[in-house]
Amino acid sequence: MKKQILERIFNKVDSIPTFPKVAFQALEILKKEDVDFKELERIVKSDPGITANFLRIVNSPAFGLPQKIDSLFKAFMFLGLNQIRFIIVASVAKNYFNKDLIGYGLSTENIWLHSLVCGIIAEEIAFDIKFSPAKIDTIYIASILHDIGKIVLDLYTKLEIKEFQKIANNNPDRDFIQVEWMVLGVDHGLVGAHLLERWEFPKSISFAVRAHHDVDLMLQSDIASIVGLANILANILGIGGGVDSFNYNIPQNLLKELNIKSDKIFKYLKIGLYKSLLIQREFA
Ligand SMILES: [Fe+2]
Numbered sequence: 001m002k003k004q005i006l007e008r009i010f011n012k013v014d015s016i017p018t019f020p021k022v023a024f025q026a027l028e029i030l031k032k033e034d035v036d037f038k039e040l041e042r043i044v045k046s047d048p049g050i051t052a053n054f055l056r057i058v059n060s061p062a063f064g065l066p067q068k069i070d071s072l073f074k075a076f077m078f079l080g081l082n083q084i085r086f087i088i089v090a091s092v093a094k095n096y097f098n099k100d101l102i103g104y105g106l107s108t109e110n111i112w113l114h115s116l117v118c119g120i121i122a123e124e125i126a127f128d129i130k131f132s133p134a135k136i137d138t139i140y141i142a143s144i145l146h147d148i149g150k151i152v153l154d155l156y157t158k159l160e161i162k163e164f165q166k167i168a169n170n171n172p173d174r175d176f177i178q179v180e181w182m183v184l185g186v187d188h189g190l191v192g193a194h195l196l197e198r199w200e201f202p203k204s205i206s207f208a209v210r211a212h213h214d215v216d217l218m219l220q221s222d223i224a225s226i227v228g229l230a231n232i233l234a235n236i237l238g239i240g241g242g243v244d245s246f247n248y249n250i251p252q253n254l255l256k257e258l259n260i261k262s263d264k265i266f267k268y269l270k271i272g273l274y275k276s277l278l279i280q281r282e283f284a
């Protein structure tokens with residue numbers, strides 16, 4: 001039975017539309033020393049969905065621009081390179097988080113806000129640690145897409161919702177990831193990583209997605225550690241965690257590994273909360 005479910009889950013991975021080339025091309029342009037913004041505009045504009053999402057996100061008060069922006073080029077002129085990178089990844093990701101995830105108790109807005117806030121918190125941590133721009137790119141992508149596996153698994157968590165509830169009730173000490181394993185034989189981190197590997201993302205990104213609920217695994221990579229920590233903090237804030245938003249603690253070995261003191265944690269929580277309120281005010 002579980003084997004059949006697993007087969008269907010991995011077949012469904014193949015049916016998810018691949019990550020658009022436009023995004024990879026745009027990120028490549030942003031890596032160059034002299035960024036050609038006209039060329040960047042031409043590339044992003046070729047995808048009307050991404051362009052619309054970009055303008056929607058850029059006009060969110062979370063990005064604090066002084067006026068309403070109605071063109072990509074204008075937006076580029078107001079934003080820093082990191083913000084442009086972030087918004088490109090976020091605007092692409094928005095196309096995937098376009099349905100309520102009923103099995104996870106998440107509305108489209110919830111999962112979207114959760115992904116965005118994780119990206120914002122992870123960015124803040126990465127800046128404090130003084131990561132290179134290339135590494136920050138990786139962090140954006142991994143943190144915004146960390147729960148992408150939920151879009152595949154939702155169908156099955158929805159179908160098996162009674163079984164999930166029964167196991168969760170009988171095992172109050174288990175978190176949702178453990179219940180996913182018990183019912184489906186897989187978790188959304190692993191499915192998300194598989195999806196990103198199929199899309200030919202670098203291993204560092206798929207590994208961070210794979211590890212985002214597994215502290216021992218995330219400790220093997222600083223990128224995965226930051227993505228995992230950002231996810232924990234967004235859940236502690238109650239931002240879009242859905243049914244797996246319980247039982248979140250900050251593992252001390254994770255803070256030690258990243259050399260983060262507890263006063264910094266308050267800063268990250270404050271930033272996450274503040275930005276989430278700004279985003280919600282705009283999109284409510
Ligand atoms: Fe997750």
Ligand SMILES: [Fe+2]
Nearest residue numbers: 114146147231
């Ligand atoms: Fe998450």
